[in-house]
Amino acid sequence: MSTEVYDCIVIGAGIQGSSTAYHLAENKQKTLLLEQFVLPHSRGSSHGQTRIIRKAYEEDFYTKMMHESYELWAQLEKEAGVQLFRRTGLLVMGPENEGGFSNVKATLQKNEVPTVLLERKEFSQHIPNVNLTDGNGALVDTTAGVLYADRSLRAIQGLYQNNGGLIKDAEKVIDIKPGDVVTVTTESGAYRGKSLVITAGPWANTLLTRAGLELPLKVVKINVCYWKEKIPGTYSVSHRFPCFVQYNPKEAENVIYGLPSNEYPGLMKVCYHTGSETEPDERDKQKDRGDIDILSRYITRCFPGLVPAPAVVESCLYTVTPDDNFLLDCHPNYSNIIIGAGFSGHGFKFGPVVGKVLCQLAMGQVPSHDLSPFCIKRFQSHTKSAL
Numbered sequence: 326m327s328t329e330v331y332d333c334i335v336i337g338a339g340i341q342g343s344s345t346a347y348h349l350a351e352n353k354q355k356t357l358l359l360e361q362f363v364l365p366h367s368r369g370s371s372h373g374q375t376r377i378i379r380k381a382y383e384e385d386f387y388t389k390m391m392h393e394s395y396e397l398w399a400q401l402e403k404e405a406g407v408q409l410f411r412r413t414g415l416l417v418m419g420p421e422n423e424g425g426f427s428n429v430k431a432t433l434q435k436n437e438v439p440t441v442l443l444e445r446k447e448f449s450q451h452i453p454n455v456n457l458t459d460g461n462g463a464l465v466d467t468t469a470g471v472l473y474a475d476r477s478l479r480a481i482q483g484l485y486q487n488n489g490g491l492i493k494d495a496e497k498v499i500d501i502k503p504g505d506v507v508t509v510t511t512e513s514g515a516y517r518g519k520s521l522v523i524t525a526g527p528w529a530n531t532l533l534t535r536a537g538l539e540l541p542l543k544v545v546k547i548n549v550c551y552w553k554e555k556i557p558g559t560y561s562v563s564h565r566f567p568c569f570v571q572y573n574p575k576e577a578e579n580v581i582y583g584l585p586s587n588e589y590p591g592l593m594k595v596c597y598h599t600g601s602e603t604e605p606d607e608r609d610k611q612k613d614r615g616d617i618d619i620l621s622r623y624i625t626r627c628f629p630g631l632v633p634a635p636a637v638v639e640s641c642l643y644t645v646t647p648d649d650n651f652l653l654d655c656h657p658n659y660s661n662i663i664i665g666a667g668f669s670g671h672g673f674k675f676g677p678v679v680g681k682v683l684c685q686l687a688m689g690q691v692p693s694h695d696l697s698p699f700c701i702k703r704f705q706s707h708t709k710s711a712l
């Protein structure tokens with residue numbers, strides 16, 4: 326084992342670990358970022374071309390965090406000199422006076438987010454080729470858009486390295502020994518750090534059991550479906566078609582969402598926000614396509630300009646908590662072990678701000694956002710701690 330002691334070791338080079346490492350290096354912390362696979366890879370949650378960024382949330386605390394996240398994304402774009410964000414707006418649809426739609430509307434108004442409310446009679450003039458369901462309301466969060474995911478990850482890792490940060494990929498962590506100085510063992514070496522951040526995505530529990538903790542996290546596989554436009558360009562980013570979220574679709578219990586055709590011209594991404602449980606190392610053994618049936622029926626009814634059978638299906642994993650809120654906290658027994666997990670299929674847009682607060686926790690500082698919605702103890706009855 327090297328005698329070197331890092332200020333911080335970060336496990337997992339997805340968006341959350343890479344952003345945390347970036348903030349640590351910016352704060353002059355000697356940092357080591359360990360990744361089990363050769364980078365870049367497509368096995369976790371952060372790969373792929375695009376993600377939605379939005380302020381439209383049901384909960385106030387997310388909308389508030391997004392104010393800062395937008396600023397940090399803009400700063401990253403400037404520093405890296407590449408486009409990471411494209412503004413498109415986000416169309417939100419759902420039953421007018423209930424549930425998700427009315428909660429989002431209230432949060433946007435309360436937080437003075439620039440929003441356009443669409444009346445039914447003017448809907449098709451603003452959003453052609455979409456059938457608004459009877460009884461549904463519609464609004465547009467005009468701040469929203471698309472993040473270029475793979476490109477963002479590469480940019481953040483590059484900036485981290487430019488700030489003196491070290492990445493070691495193809496180094497799977499197999500053991501963690503807590504202490505004032507934490508020892509992390511990989512398949513090819515051992516490293517020591519004054520603090521440790523665990524941002525292991527779908528593998529969080531596999532690793533946390535090494536630090537005596539098991540959290541109520543469920544890993545699900547999402548079929549990332551792209552649907553062909555009958556007339557190319559109908560729903561394209563260049564025709565100013567927005568991203569969308571549909572609450573309470575008739576076909577399903579959970580949200581359906583989509584992004585305008587962009588990364589694969591002529592293909593629009595539309596996905597279901599629920600998948601079937603899987604082992605992260607056996608993702609493609611999970612072949613459930615129930616979500617695709619739901620999407621086909623929804624598309625037939627509401628997006629008549631798409632062919633209702635997916636042209637391309639990619640895969641991605643969610644790591645879901647019981648309440649769909651993130652876990653951002655210190656280990657209950659070791660204050661120098663920090664955990665960022667359970668991003669529940671909506672964490673990418675928060676990457677820079679999650680990285681900032683995890684960095685603050687690792688440096689023993691008071692985090693600049695209220696992290697009480699994200700604490701471990703809300704799951705006390707489900708949490709197994711062996712230490």
Ligand SMILES: Cc1cc2nc3c(=O)[nH]c(=O)nc-3n(C[C@H](O)[C@H](O)[C@H](O)COP(=O)(O)OP(=O)(O)OC[C@H]3O[C@@H](n4cnc5c(N)ncnc54)[C@H](O)[C@@H]3O)c2cc1C
Binds near residue numbers: 496527532596
């Ligand atoms: C289909 C899909 C659509 C989504 N859409 C959106 C969206 O529109 N907007 C949005 O904001 N978010 C979205 N998300 C969610 C977002 O992408 C995730 O919340 C985010 O990528 C989680 O990042 P992470 O760093 O926690 O996990 P990961 O990206 O999985 O990173 C964890 C890393 O840890 C590594 N690791 C694990 N164990 C070890 C070990 N033992 N040793 C070393 N390394 C290890 C893994 O290999 C991996 O690289 C979506 C996710 C999916 C799957």
Ligand SMILES: O=C(O)[C@@H]1CCCCN1
Binds near residue numbers: 377378582670671
């Ligand atoms: O985070 C997002 O914005 C997307 C769309 C909504 C469901 C979760 N994933």
